[in-house]
Amino acid sequence: MDETNIFENILNSKKIFRNRDVLRHSYTPDYLPHRKSQIEALASILVSALKGETPSNVLIYGKTGTGKTATVRFVGKELEKYSIRKNARCYMHYLNCEIIDTQYRVLATLAKVLGRNVPMTGWPTDQVYEEVRMAIDEREQTIIIVLDEIDKLVKKGDDVLYSLSRINSDLQRAKVSLIGITNDLKFKNFLDPRVISSLSEEEIIFPPYNAEQLQDILAQRAELAFYENVLDDEVIPYCAALAAQEHGDARKALDLLRVSGEIAERDGDDTVTREHVRKAVKKIECDHVVEVVRTLPTQNKILLYGMILLSSIGRKKFTTGEVYTVYKSLCKRIGIDVLTQRRISDLISELDMLGILNSIVISKGRYGRTREIRLDIPVEPVKEAILEDYRLQLLSKSENIIKSTTLDLFGTGSVF
DNA sequence: CCTCCACCGGAAAGCCGGGTCA
């Protein structure tokens, strides 16, 4: 009895995930909780395809993580399955306009999906369009083209949408309908009115999930993703509650659950607890901040580096003037133009907006009025991210000298 | 109650790279 327990323990301690991929965004589940009405709405529009009619074009709205893409893919799969049985020849082709982000590439990708060989660059756009049109019209069929993140495409001109939305009048045998997906409610403003009216013959709206609905979603996925009894009872409600606070984003909730599991696995624990979720929140936050810092313009990086220096010599909070002095000496050292204090003041506000630091305007009476700045970041990872910038390599090389000059300048100032 | 610090933050103009149009 005891011996089996030993083995069982070792086995169990390594096994948290049955299938981690279930928790990734790319996974399309077989069942979508709390999206019944949207699924039915979409299905009732697309059903015309099975009757040999042209389905209306659809525009789908909803914030990130509300299940838009999953729902469309799900309905599409069902449609294709059923059409095979009915011999109806319906197909759905999915394009993500964030990746395929120009007019030409949309058409070229379509042509490729339809089995035509079109170079990814070079041809005139109308010729590619013609190729697509011919490929579609080769036989009787209904093609549903899904344009995800359609707003990204619209910002680069709506010619493709215009021609695709009127393609039906150029077709003899086949039929085409479009589904546009967007999370930008105002995106219609950029659109040609003619395109709007044909594109949004039907509209479906995806509201955010609330905490209970998120729980159902998580529970359903967790069952596939984790081994039995790995999750503490409170983990799912906790993840759901956290994600519900932020616009009910299912994607966030799933990330949270996955990262929690990964942390538990890495720590060698055999159950996932509330504590792991808490760590996961931290980790996701940290990754996010690091990503933001990495993509910051060089000037902001130097500024931020200056503030990190200040905090590394024991200063918890500092004023605009102090930060500016450090920033100036850093710029001179690495031979980069020095911005004015006015400008730096704005950059500080920007960093504040990004949540990298907290700043409040305070008055020190006789000693003036200034912003009191304190950093709000995991220092080490951020520092690494800053030093990745090749223009700032010099900073890491002369780190000690810089640090001691900074210490000379401000080390004597009030420490608390 | 007044002063005056050390900066805030609005306004406007300059600069620059990219895009458009004849």
Next chain:
DNA sequence: TGACCCGGCTTTCCGGTGGAGG
């Protein structure tokens, strides 16, 4: 091709200000 425009970034200029110290 050059003239022109646009939008984002930056500088210049400057009036404004909360409150400790007098």
